[in-house]
Amino acid sequence: MSGFATEKVTEDIAKLKVGGSAPDSSSSTGAAAASATAAMSQVASMKNVNEVKQYIMQQQIAALQKKIKKKEGSETHKFWDTQPMAKKDAVISELVNEAIDKNTDPEQVRQTPYSMPAGFEWCEIDVHDEGELQEFYALLAANYVEDDGGEFRFDYSKEFLMWALTVPNYRKDWHVGVRSPAKDGKPGKLMASITAVPALLQVHGVQMSVVEINFLCVHKKLRDKRLSPMLIREITRRVNLTGRWQAVYTAGALLPGCKARCRYWHRTLQPEKLIEVKFSFLPMGKTMPQHVADLDLPKKPLHAFRSMLESDVSQVTALLNTYLRTLKMSQIFEEHEVSHVLLPRENVMNSYVVQGDDGVITDFASFYNLKSSILKSTKYSELLAVYSYYNVAGSMSYEELVTDLLILAKNQGVDVFNALDLMENQSVFGNLKFGRGDGALQYYVYNWNCAQLTPQEVGLVLV
Numbered sequence: 001m002s003g004f005a006t007e008k009v010t011e012d013i014a015k016l017k018v019g020g021s022a023p024d025s026s027s028s029t030g031a032a033a034a035s036a037t038a039a040m041s042q043v044a045s046m047k048n049v050n051e052v053k054q055y056i057m058q059q060q061i062a063a064l065q066k067k068i069k070k071k072e073g074s075e076t077h078k079f080w081d082t083q084p085m086a087k088k089d090a091v092i093s094e095l096v097n098e099a100i101d102k103n104t105d106p107e108q109v110r111q112t113p114y115s116m117p118a119g120f121e122w123c124e125i126d127v128h129d130e131g132e133l134q135e136f137y138a139l140l141a142a143n144y145v146e147d148d149g150g151e152f153r154f155d156y157s158k159e160f161l162m163w164a165l166t167v168p169n170y171r172k173d174w175h176v177g178v179r180s181p182a183k184d185g186k187p188g189k190l191m192a193s194i195t196a197v198p199a200l201l202q203v204h205g206v207q208m209s210v211v212e213i214n215f216l217c218v219h220k221k222l223r224d225k226r227l228s229p230m231l232i233r234e235i236t237r238r239v240n241l242t243g244r245w246q247a248v249y250t251a252g253a254l255l256p257g258c259k260a261r262c263r264y265w266h267r268t269l270q271p272e273k274l275i276e277v278k279f280s281f282l283p284m285g286k287t288m289p290q291h292v293a294d295l296d297l298p299k300k301p302l303h304a305f306r307s308m309l310e311s312d313v314s315q316v317t318a319l320l321n322t323y324l325r326t327l328k329m330s331q332i333f334e335e336h337e338v339s340h341v342l343l344p345r346e347n348v349m350n351s352y353v354v355q356g357d358d359g360v361i362t363d364f365a366s367f368y369n370l371k372s373s374i375l376k377s378t379k380y381s382e383l384l385a386v387y388s389y390y391n392v393a394g395s396m397s398y399e400e401l402v403t404d405l406l407i408l409a410k411n412q413g414v415d416v417f418n419a420l421d422l423m424e425n426q427s428v429f430g431n432l433k434f435g436r437g438d439g440a441l442q443y444y445v446y447n448w449n450c451a452q453l454t455p456q457e458v459g460l461v462l463v
């Protein structure tokens with residue numbers, strides 16, 4: 001972890017400088033302008049509309065292929081190959097479960113921030129400052145994760161960001177931003193981010209204090225300039241200085257050291273809207289009324305779920321940890337973390353329990369709210385989605401539990417219920433009419449070597 005090759009860092013900075021005019025200037029490179037001019041003159045020389053249409057289609061296919069290639073990743077990784085991560089095709093024995101870089105001495109860690117290109121600056125994002133929270137929200141709302149077709153983009157609300165980043169023992173210096181050069185006496189714009197929050201992780205029975213990395217985002221005008229490796233190195237340095245040596249993160253991209261490959265599944269709750277915005281399609285041979293009837297749900301939950309209360313925290317923590325410890329990789333919660341993370345919050349977190357007459361909580365179920373912006377519809381601007389979080393079924397089957405979650409979500413006016421195929425989720429997808437999504441999500445543990453896990457062995461959901 002400590003001591004990255006200096007040449008690599010220098011090379012990454014050099015890349016950021018190339019064409020790295022002030023990032024908020026309109027075009028990031030002269031090359032882009034030149035290729036736009038070439039495309040325009042090619043279109044101008046075409047004889048008819050069909051030729052133009054064909055050209056546009058070819059361009060769209062080429063762009064899609066480029067995106068897919070980026071996701072599947074290349075064979076060599078100029079940055080990741082320098083990091084303490086297993087190589088992409090490495091087969092690791094079940095007996096291996098250990099750190100790759102064994103250093104545990106913070107004094108060996110670089111004490112000063114990595115250099116930035118002239119004018120660019122590291123900053124801390126203070127989520128308790130309304131102006132900074134708004135800036136962070138705006139960076140993500142315009143530049144964070146999109147689907148391959150560019151139809152939808154995550155729209156994390158400010159309440160959600162505040163909740164996700166202020167877990168117990170969070171540190172402001174782990175909410176890292178990059179600002180562009182100051183201009184006309186005004187501070188530079190927030191152009192990139194990466195965050196870490198503390199957590200306890202269990203992998204094959206070994207428990208460790210880690211951080212969860214999230215919100216890696218580079219403004220669209222600064223893409224492909226090797227800013228991400230700089231962000232990752234800097235957050236690693238800051239985390240290492242506090243004596244933490246492992247980090248867990250997920251990515252759509254396939255990178256070295258992948259521990260599990262998961263996939264999103266979707267349960268439609270508002271079929272007409274989802275079809276209209278091209279989130280899903282009408283199944284072959286079905287009419288819309290048939291499809292709507294097919295996906296109908298009871299009006300009320302089948303079991304006596306009620307919203308979780310502060311007084312449930314201790315029982316929920318025990319119930320959840322007992323279940324999570326049965327899995328090969330999982331988060332382990334302390335009570336004050338459950339209190340922050342799992343108690344209901346409007347438009348952020350929904351958590352429910354079933355409590356027997358004897359006061360014992362037997363079941364726990366939860367989902368979080370995360371909207372997406374709909375980028376290409378004239379009728380709708382928001383996709384109201386919720387995501388399955390942590391669930392433990394004690395007095396009912398897992399299928400009954402998820403059915404009730406679907407009903408509770410639908411009653412909130414949600415459009416789609418999403419779930420990863422981890423923990424027990426996969427077992428209910430067929431019967432509950434989930435459709436397989438095209439989004440894969442890889443799980444990584446930085447600086448940890450162990451055998452690959454199946455999705456069902458993973459008990460960790462990163463928001």
Ligand SMILES: CC(C)(COP(=O)(O)OP(=O)(O)OC[C@H]1O[C@@H](n2cnc3c(N)ncnc32)[C@H](O)[C@@H]1OP(=O)(O)O)[C@@H](O)C(=O)NCCC(=O)NCCS
Binds near residue numbers: 216
């Ligand atoms: C992901 C993102 C930050 C990458 O930035 P970029 O400008 O495309 O790439 P950069 O030139 O800065 O860096 C490239 C390096 O980052 C790595 N990288 C790309 N995406 C990554 C990810 N999600 N996690 C970790 N590393 C990633 C690449 O593999 C490459 O390293 P390599 O040469 O060793 O393979 C940027 O595309 C982005 O903001 N996308 C939208 C938000 C998003 O998808 N965030 C990630 C959520 S998991």
